[in-house]
Structures are given as structure tokens and as C-alpha cells.
Amino acid sequence: MILRRFSDWPSFDLRSPFDELERMRRELDRLSGDFTGSVFRLPSAGVFPLVNVTEDPDNYYVRAELPGVKTDELGISVTGDTLTLSGERKLPEENEKASYHRREREAGSFSRVISLPSRLNVDKVKAHAEDGVLTVVLPKAESAKPRQIAVKSS
Amino acid sequence: MTETETKSLQAKTKKEVTTPAEQTKPGAVFYPAVDILETERELTLLADLPGVKAKDLKIDLDDNVLTLTADETPLEGSGEKDIFREYRTGRYYRQFSLSDTIDQSKIEAVLKEGVLRLTLPKVEAATPRKITVKAGQ
Numbered sequence: 227m228i229l230r231r232f233s234d235w236p237s238f239d240l241r242s243p244f245d246e247l248e249r250m251r252r253e254l255d256r257l258s259g260d261f262t263g264s265v266f267r268l269p270s271a272g273v274f275p276l277v278n279v280t281e282d283p284d285n286y287y288v289r290a291e292l293p294g295v296k297t298d299e300l301g302i303s304v305t306g307d308t309l310t311l312s313g314e315r316k317l318p319e320e321n322e323k324a325s326y327h328r329r330e331r332e333a334g335s336f337s338r339v340i341s342l343p344s345r346l347n348v349d350k351v352k353a354h355a356e357d358g359v360l361t362v363v364l365p366k367a368e369s370a371k372p373r374q375i376a377v378k379s380s
Numbered sequence: 381m382t383e384t385e386t387k388s389l390q391a392k393t394k395k396e397v398t399t400p401a402e403q404t405k406p407g408a409v410f411y412p413a414v415d416i417l418e419t420e421r422e423l424t425l426l427a428d429l430p431g432v433k434a435k436d437l438k439i440d441l442d443d444n445v446l447t448l449t450a451d452e453t454p455l456e457g458s459g460e461k462d463i464f465r466e467y468r469t470g471r472y473y474r475q476f477s478l479s480d481t482i483d484q485s486k487i488e489a490v491l492k493e494g495v496l497r498l499t500l501p502k503v504e505a506a507t508p509r510k511i512t513v514k515a516g517q
Contacts, residue, residue, distance in 0.1 A: 331413045
């Protein structure tokens, strides 16, 4: 009976304000999607290192420019769908009598967590560094790979 | 000058060259971050050039103007699609003017792990010599 009474209410009284809100929310989602959906995005607030993330059907590739960082000084760990990069950039000691004209390169520690769009095959993650650029290859979990489904005609 | 505690690194977007000297190649041009230090005997220039192979680095010295030009090799394979990009790749370009006390024949350059170390020795005559001052009679 209660249900019956609810549906007896004039629909515009109760529903229209929420409909309007819902419509606005969807509109905002669409707008923000236009920004976040673009390929180039601004670095998230001050988190080092900046990364470029790409994918092919089998893997995700995370790349970061880390000049002068040795691979054995890097910590790379993977769980579920997240990759954590941490380490320290050390600048070798220079002659202490030297005087600096410019000092723009920075040393310090860093740690960054990157979420990937789907689960990863954590056992098969590989990483290598080349000319100061780190590449982490993260194979997608079997369940996350796109699958071709054959349609049989009866 | 030594810092005992390690600070955490802040992400920095590459500084784009706003008025590049005539570039014939399309694409973005960035200033590499450098350290320049001087001792009695030499000047040392350290530059961060991630993604640059030795063959793509050009160091040019002309009329005491040192020019670094380096092209980054993109590592992305052809089958890869972007999910998001936070840094851009392109060319590094920077010029320095040197004093004429550099012995230009002894300049040495080493590129390792994306860091260039350029050693610019000063000419003998420019290294300060101790001069003993004798008290006059």
C-alpha cells in the first residue's frame, strides 16, 4: 500500500529536482572527462618522477626520465594494478674547492605510486634503463586482456 | 655546502626554449638542467640529457660560444598507444659563452646514463700562480 501511495504522488514534485541534479552531474562528468581523457596531462602535484604511460594489447609501458639514477638504486614494486617507483637521485661529489656558476640539477629521494587501468601479471614485470630513461614493462593479467569472441552462426 | 638530510625531489616540467635559435627540425625544444663548476684548473659542465644517445649529441664550439644540441630518441614502439603523458620528448638546446682561457683542444665529453660531463680545461697561462713577494731592501 505504501508503494502504491508513493507512485500516486505527482511525479514532477519529487523527481524533477533530482533529475535536474543528475543531468548536471552527468554533464560535469562529461566535461571533466574531456580534460582527463586527453592524452597529455599536467603532472599531478609535484610528484617525481613524471611518467609517460602507454599500452599495447599485452603490456603497459611506464617510462620515466631519471638521468644519473642507477638501476640498482631504484625500487620497483608491483601489486594488483599499481606500480610503485622509489629511489634516490644522488649527484656525485665534486671537487669541494670548486665554485658553482650554475646549480640546476637536483638530488633527492622520490617515491611515486601509479595506478594502471587494469590488473597486472605481477610475476612478469620487467624493467630496464637506457640513457637515463627507465622503462617498466608490465604485462596485463590474462583476465584483463581483450579477447576476440567468435560469433557462430547456428 | 653539504646537505646531510635528503630532500624529496619535486617534479618539474621541462623548460621549453622560448626563442630558439633557428630550428630547422619541427618539435619541442627544451633547456637541459645544468651544473657549471669551476676549479683553478678547469670548468666542468654537467647536463641532464635523458633519452639522448652519444651519436645524437652535438657539442659545438665557435667563437667561444659553446652550443649543446641533443635529440632524444623516442622509446615507444610502433604498436603502443598513449594512456597519458606527463613529459614530452624532443630536442635539448643550450648555449654558453666561455671565456677565452679555455684550452679548446683539451675539451672532453662523456655521456653516461643520460648525464653529460663536459670538462673544459683552462689554458696553462690562466691558472693562477703563486707569486712570492719579496720585501724590498
